[in-house]
Amino acid sequence: MKCLQAAREIDPENPKLHEQSVRFRQARKSNSRCPSSHTANPTVAKPAEPLSSQASEVIKDSFTTPPADADLKAYNDDFLKKHSQSASHLQSGYNVRYILDNSSKSQNEQDLQKTLDLSSITIEEAQSGLALLNQWGSEQKVKDDYRAKAAGRWSDATAFKN
Numbered sequence: 001m002k003c004l005q006a007a008r009e010i011d012p013e014n015p016k017l018h019e020q021s022v023r024f025r026q027a028r029k030s031n032s033r034c035p036s037s038h039t040a041n042p043t044v045a046k047p048a049e050p051l052s053s054q055a056s057e058v059i060k061d062s063f064t065t066p067p068a069d070a071d072l073k074a075y076n077d078d079f080l081k082k083h084s085q086s087a088s089h090l091q092s093g094y095n096v097r098y099i100l101d102n103s104s105k106s107q108n109e110q111d112l113q114k115t116l117d118l119s120s121i122t123i124e125e126a127q128s129g130l131a132l133l134n135q136w137g138s139e140q141k142v143k144d145d146y147r148a149k150a151a152g153r154w155s156d157a158t159a160f161k162n
Contacts, residue, residue, distance in 0.1 A: 015092035018079055022096045025066050072100055087115045087125040091132055098136055109133065109142050116149050126150045127159055 004021055066075045076096045083089030094108040112129050115121055133143045151160040
């Protein structure tokens with residue numbers, strides 16, 4: 001939690017910070033709702049033991065972004081709208097959307113491919129997009145389509161060749 005707070009002080013709009021903050025909040029919500037059961041989403045780790053009420057109160061008071069009562073899907077949608085021209089922010093937002101609801105995978109895959117149309121996207125960001133498809137366990141055809149579109153943009157790059 002202290003690392004997330006320190007990172008927020010340095011760069012509150014960092015895309016990875018957004019991901020990790022939502023993961024943390026999701027884990028806390030899951031833990032407070034179901035202290036003795038596993039979370040429904042395997043991408044959010046469940047603590048080994050429930051936190052004491054004192055520890056929970058400290059976290060609630062000091063970790064305020066996203067707020068404890070936030071609708072995380074709406075919070076993420078706002079993040080996506082705010083950063084609609086940044087490939088790395090969009091990628092993080094799509095990954096958060098997947099973390100919150102893995103049935104959104106197909107929409108995320110489509111949206112991720114659209115990031116290749118952004119004039120500001122870098123080859124490194126495009127490679128990160130391909131890594132997300134692998135992380136999500138996307139079908140080979142989805143990855144091949146992404147690779148082909150990226151190869152069309154960076155024709156000299158070997159990163160997107162099969």
